[in-house]
Amino acid sequence: MRAVLCREYGPYQNISVEDVPAPAQPLAPGTVLVDVAAAGIGFANVLSIAGQHQNSPPVPFIPGTEAAGVIGAVVVDVTRLRPGQRVAISLPHGAFAEQAVAQADNVFPIPDSLDFGAATNFPTIYATAYGALVWQARMQPGETLLVHGAGGGSGLAAVDVGKAMGATVIATAGDEAKMAAARSAGADHLINYRQADFRAAVLDLTNGRGADVIFDPVGGEVFDQSLRCIAPEGRIFPIGFAGGTIPQIPANILLVKNISVHGIYWGYYGGWAKQPRTPEIITRLHGAMETMFRWQNAGRLHPLVHGAYDLADCVAALDVITQRRAIGKVVLTT
Secondary structure, three states, X not given: OEEEEEOOOOOHHHOEEEEOOOOOOOOXXXXXXXXXXXXEEOHHHHHHHOOOOOOOOOOOEOOOOEEEEEEEEEOOOOOOOOOOOXXXXXXXXXXXXXXXXXXXXXXXXXXXXXXXHHHOOHHHHHHHHHHHHHHHOOOOOOOEEEEOOOOEHHHHHHHHHHHHOOOEEEEEEOOHHHHHHHXXXXXXXXXXXXXXXXXXXXXXXXXXXXXXXXXXXOXXXXXXXXXXXXEEEEEEEEOOOOOOOOOOOOHHHHHHHOOEEOOOOHHHHHOOOOOOOOHHHHHHXXXXXXXXHXXXXXXXXXXXXXXXXXXXXXXXXXHHHHOOOOOEEEEEEO
């Protein structure tokens, strides 16, 4: 089968598409073979290929942690799934290939309303937004959600999930195209952070109170200023550090504003962190996916695909990510 192969850690430009052996048969207990139609790409793949991610497997390896396709085979101990089902999957690596093997607990049947490219949004990106806003923030209808980087995959997912939950969403982005995407996902207010002081704008939009929940994939100065436009008892999520700087969190501001900072690493829920998952976590995971797919079927979610690239064009697809040109999800197709 064709697959993207990382033979040594380093720049992603060094990866290549090669013919590699198909997954070994028989499958290991508790696993599912999926014929991959589309695989999602994110900045975490760049870090993994460079050996700089907490989820960097030993080389050589096939990158990719999220995909969608059709089940080709299941092991006899797997009763929840069957061959021929359309599914989205998450896995620690191996998605950038024509076939992938995933743990059955990380295989999620998708509705017919969802095409394979759009489905790659759900195993990690939409799941992270859901986990942050539902499980940790416990966000309520009518609360104000501030989403930074709202034109990228993570930001758009947070806008989309936030609106499905009934929040008033303020979205920041750096150009008109990205703001238009956030508007299409349901954002109530848009701020071009290159042209306006988002801190002042958020305070103005909330009559000085600030945002109840802040979803920040950017970090750096954006995080620092977010702490100055957050509401009392607000919750802020440092999702990533696309701005290049990891912020230092001043405990005195947490104290005087009665706010909390939440971390969310999806690998803990997805099954590739060092801590083993409990049955309760797996049940929560399946419930989250089922809820989001119901929202999708009802037209309440709008997962966006920026563009689809053949496996052979994987470097060009990663260029779109590193150059911050993506509006929505970038996918590889087989």
